[in-house]
Amino acid sequence: MLFNSLDFAVFLPLVFLFYWFVVNRNLKLQNLFVAIVSYIFYGWWELEFLLLIFISTITDYFVGIRIFSTSNYLKKRVYLGLSLFVNLGMLAYFKYANFFITNFNEAFSIFGSNFNIHSLNIILPVGISFYTFQTLSYTIDIYKNKIRPTKDFIVFSAFVSFFPQLVAGPIERAKNLLPQFKVKREFRYEKAVDGLRQILWGLFKKLVIADNCAVYVNYIFENQADLSASTLLFGAVLFTFQIYGDFSGYSDIAIGTARLFGFDLMQNFAYPLFSRDIPEFWRRWHISLTTWFRDYVYIPLIKLGGRGNFYRLRNIFILFFLTGIWHGANWTFIAWGTLNAVYFIPYLIFKNKKSHKGIVAENSNFPSLKEVYNIFISFILSVLAIILFRAQTIKEAWSFYLGMVDASLFSMPYYRGIGYSRPLLILIFVFMLIEWYGRKESHALAGLSNIKFPLMRKLIYFLIILSIGVYMWAETSDFIYFQF
Structure with missing residues (x-):
């Protein structure tokens, strides 16, 4: 169901x-x-x-x-x-x-x-x-x-x-x-209402963001040989939003539904697209899985002995190998996990072990230039890795990467029908604004309670419900993580 x-x-x-x-x-x-x-x-x-x-x-x-x-x-x-x-x-x-x-x-x-x-x-x-x-x-x-x-x-x-x-x-x-x-x-009325808010936001992520991104992602990945490098990058970026909207949307609906029945489930996503480095990204993405592997694999490996970067790196590679194979029986998932482990090498060698643990722009409405730069780099690295996650074979992923190494990377993305994606891009922009505004809360819509103008809150809810009503009749797809 x-x-x-x-x-x-x-x-x-x-x-x-x-x-x-x-x-x-x-x-x-x-x-x-x-x-x-x-x-x-x-x-x-x-x-x-x-x-x-x-x-x-x-x-x-x-x-x-x-x-x-x-x-x-x-x-x-x-x-x-x-x-x-x-x-x-x-x-x-x-x-x-x-x-x-x-x-x-x-x-x-x-x-x-x-x-x-x-x-x-x-x-x-x-x-x-x-x-x-x-x-x-x-x-x-x-x-x-x-x-x-x-x-x-x-x-x-x-x-x-x-x-x-x-x-x-x-x-x-x-x-x-x-x-x-x-x-x-x-x-508890307040708990049930908050659960409904989270369900609403989860449906928005899935039906409005993820399922609409899927239309363009599927076309681009299926026709990669005929498209420019910038169009391929555009497809990879949209898939990042698709899988985030799809999986975190499911988690929001699950957590919100549990709250309707008086249960509190753990937060599974903590705004990972605002991460300032890869370690922070993995502390915020699919938290229930990453903490599971941390407690039952990574910590026992540490207790086995061995100090220094070599042993830390060994443990990281084991951890991400298991993360990759957990996601599916395909070499693409193993390669995806391995690439994420490679991302940790500079961090282990040059950076402080604690990394970024606080909320981005915790005491401000806007990030600093340094934070913007770090978020951008972290996002691009995630996009490059996610290509392996989406590809059906290593050969397909490799062809996709090679297709992006071209002068056309600096051109505007284009294929017949791409113009229809403009409303989606506006929706993604609004989606990220709401996520940014609610980044200190357990889910994004909880942040709307801080808006001082009730009419504005009602308008936002109305637009979210309207957009769900418009897109719910479009072509929908199963949640991506059902295959795992």
């Missing part, structure tokens, strides 16, 4: 009304209801996929209890290994089996061996990477004595399958989300 579909527009109000007016007086019944509607939400795609979530749920429910109850260190490791085997095993099969088969065949063909192992007929379950990492963090944290397991199976089932963030995050930690299922939720 898509957030931007008519099905969800009917599903959400019905669930909301039933949740607050029928089952609200009984916490267990309320949690059971959340688990049931979450399974309905996910089963809307494929009923067979529900079995995978149930296997992950029941495995980690019992594994978590066994890890906590035994004092034998070896048994703890065995139980944790079982959780890793089941969850990562399913992920590896559904997401990477054909990737390994294809590359196995190609590797042996280089030496003249004619291996012809046929690819498997596998459909990738929506969101498997997200809920797998969410439930794994539960067993790992129990193993590390950071949390205690829950013995309420309904609560744990609701935690794993919670429908707002089930298929594309944020990847929640048990220590944050699980306790919220154990306490009675009270309806």
Whole structure:
């Protein structure tokens, strides 16, 4: 079920009304209801996929209890290994089996061996990477004595399958989300209204920005051989806005929807396009994933030993290799992760470890010239890397890069029909202005509450709703991160 579909527009109000007016007086019944509607939400795609979530749920429910109850260190490791085997095993099969088969065949063909192992007929379950990492963090944290397991199976089932963030995050930690299922939720008008604001902004990002950018991005990437260097750069820039609007839009809708039901999810994007360097960009982009890898991969690597830039760089490359392969079974994602790791080399050698951690122009309405320069450089580096993310093959990405190395880079972007992109460029400009104005808040529209003139606030909301109403009937696409 898509957030931007008519099905969800009917599903959400019905669930909301039933949740607050029928089952609200009984916490267990309320949690059971959340688990049931979450399974309905996910089963809307494929009923067979529900079995995978149930296997992950029941495995980690019992594994978590066994890890906590035994004092034998070896048994703890065995139980944790079982959780890793089941969850990562399913992920590896559904997401990477054909990737390994294809590359196995190609590797042996280089030496003249004619291996012809046929690819498997596998459909990738929506969101498997997200809920797998969410439930794994539960067993790992129990193993590390950071949390205690829950013995309420309904609560744990609701935690794993919670429908707002089930298929594309944020990847929640048990220590944050699980306790919220154990306490009675009270309806708060202010919280619900803020949730609606965030949903509205997420829909604007997806329907108005991302889906409109997709029209031009698809054409440019599919016809790159016939286009000028400046047009290719234009396409890469638009794809940066597309994927940001698409994924952060989903996160906003997910977080806002959760708030309607009394839950607080972690912020997943913190205005990354205003980052002043690449490390800051990765602290602000897909925060739930980057912090997951930080806590369960990067920090353990540090504890293994080794000091100095060489070991830091090694850890960075491992981290971004895993980030790349997490996104998809394709060499383009591995190359994208590797390029982002390369971006860290000058930072590790020449810059302070802390980098930029505050908000850009924190005490001003306008950035300094230095901040503008740093934001521009960070943005261009992100754009160059994102080409690998969008390309279908390494060869296609390489051709795209070569096409940009041309004197036509300094000409105006052009192809027949590009003139229709002018309204989109205006919308992107307005979009970035609102993001800039709300950069100190958890989501951009929260910043509108600081506007002193109520009429202006209402006008902005009206224009946002109007633009969504205009573009919602245009061609829409699935959220990009559903494929991960």
